């Protein structure tokens with residue numbers, strides 16, 4: 001029927017006056033009823049009749065009836081649905097500041113929900129430095145002589161889609177789930193006016209009167225999430241002040257690959273000691289043991305030593321090995337109050353590593369008052385005096401700061417002690433404090449019960465230097481890469497506890513029964529390692545098996561492993577493990593003992609990370625220059641702090657009569673070089689009795705995980 005004929009038909013229906021007559025059908029409502037719904041209806045309909053030539057009453061009546069029907073069905077449906085939800089469905093709510101929120105979002109992003117939902121949120125997924133390390137990208141950057149451009153790589157990273165606010169429905173394992181994401185906006189009156197804050201809640205529900213299916217789903221999401229980050233360590237820091245007031249105490253700031261223990265170069269007996277101690281402490285049976293004896297279930301460790309000697313690295317490695325998150329607290333954070341500190345400790349998970357870095361420079365107000373931070377009379381060492389001055393300056397600066405900030409009174413020593421072992425303190429955590437000046441610490445802070453074990457770090461010894469060197473230049477195998485990148489390596493966490501079957505055996509025999517179980521597991525894991533990760537007992541033999549050939553061309557050197565790795569174009573020759581060992585020895589011979597920190601040596605090697613021979617060649621001049629710079633800095637500091645002239649002696653005073661052949665070899669160098677070379681010889685001679693001609697005891701060939709990624713590691717740690 002054409003439009004014209006339709007209009008004609010309507011026109012034939014007669015004028016609106018007819019409409020006032022009794023309706024001929026239910027769809028043709030009386031005009032007075034329509035008037036009640038639409039005020040002025042009769043005027044409008046007359047006007048439209050004059051204009052169009054037909055009565056609209058029928059059309060309006062039908063529309064109104066349909067609308068009424070729809071509204072009542074909708075109302076009934078909603079009511080019925082609400083009743084159904086109340087009596088026949090179960091709910092679990094999750095706040096956005098909880099870890100489960102992340103677990104679920106991650107799970108949903110990878111689940112069908114996202115594929116079928118029509119309301120999604122796209123998030124740019126920024127891969128971190130380690131994510132880039134996959135075979136595809138690696139091939140693309142095989143040639144390190146060219147400048148890199150990451151634009152294309154970023155473009156290749158697809159965005160991540162997560163469900164947007166609102167309700168999403170999905171089936172999972174034969175059950176129907178509803179996922180609702182709500183945004184809450186809160187309003188606060190602050191000093192600067194009204195502050196709006198957003199917070200999120202998600203509600204998971206399923207049909208049935210039991211919450212078990214939802215719990216299972218959450219458990220599944222959690223499992224998937226944790227599995228993904230199995231070989232990585234989550235780094236958490238206190239949430240910003242405004243979030244803390246709303247109950248969110250910690251924020252995850254990063255996830256980084258677990259640091260293998262063999263990349264922390266430290267006396268192996270010390271490493272074993274601390275690992276066994278923590279392993280025993282974390283064992284599920286231990287809390288009962290503590291409770292039965294009325295001992296608070298806490299354990300604290302002090303890592304003491306000069307800067308850059310591996311204190312934080314060891315804490316990271318411990319977190320990685322035991323699969324714990326690491327919670328870093330900076331006591332100098334301006335918004336942190338004692339109350340906050342207490343709450344932070346209370347909201348720690350059951351097992352975790354809490355890292356309090358550089359506790360000596362945290363400006364703690366001591367119990368007896370800030371002046372007690374002044375150096376004690378027996379402190380003759382310039383470095384110690386400088387440390388005391390810095391602590392004092394920091395302390396007074398913090399107090400000055402606090403004068404203008406009523407909220408923040410700073411953290412006092414007693415505030416920290418309360419947080420560490422007060423009633424509110426969470427039990428089961430591994431507390432690690434690091435300090436460059438342990439002698440400055442208040443006795444109360446380091447008394448047993450608060451600090452149960454102290455590990456002393458020193459500047460690099462000869463064997464440490466050798467190990468640093470070999471770690472830097474051992475080939476990077478795919479297995480190692482997986483360990484470092486948190487890839488699909490299956491043995492990463494356990495294998496790093498014990499470095500080799502030999503050490504696993506030893507550990508097994510030394511441990512308590514329940515530790516033996518763990519050691520046996522570790523023994524199996526260690527046995528399943530590929531050669532480069534099984535060091536210590538037969539380090540160089542293993543390493544040699546991964547290096548099949550030598551190619552020498554232009555004098556620069558790189559390593560190649562069994563065809564697993566392609567040599568980069570910038571480095572063209574290969575060393576055997578034996579040769580590498582010899583170079584490492586030579587290198588260590590040229591570095592004075594306990595003068596340079598491992599961080600300094602690592603920094604030097606990093607700039608020559610594929611050229612061990614160049615490192616060997618250039619180490620002498622680097623050594624001289626660095627020593628000069630150190631001396632200068634020390635003099636400047638001594639002058640600044642007005643200490644006695646003897647305080648500038650440190651390096652010079654360690655110099656003894658040159659007598660070693662190495663020192664004689666360098667006779668062409670200036671006087672100072674000779675002078676400093678003898679520093680090394682002096683200590684090297686005495687040390688050489690134990691170490692000369694022998695491999696560095698306990699060195700880990702597995703440490704080859706260093707290489708390229710170590711520089712990233714270095715930078716990242718600094719940023720933390």
Ligand SMILES: Nc1ncnc2c1ncn2[C@@H]1O[C@H](COP(=O)(O)OP(=O)(O)OP(=O)(O)O)[C@@H](O)[C@H]1O
Pocket residue numbers: 263264265266305306307308309310311312313314357434435436597598599600602713714715717
């Ligand atoms: N013993 C070591 N073994 C391996 N690497 C080390 C060692 N000491 C330092 N490094 C390297 O030096 C860098 C700095 O180390 P780290 O932060 O652990 O030192 P630190 O003692 O905590 O320093 P600070 O006291 O300044 O905080 C890291 O990249 C780390 O890899």
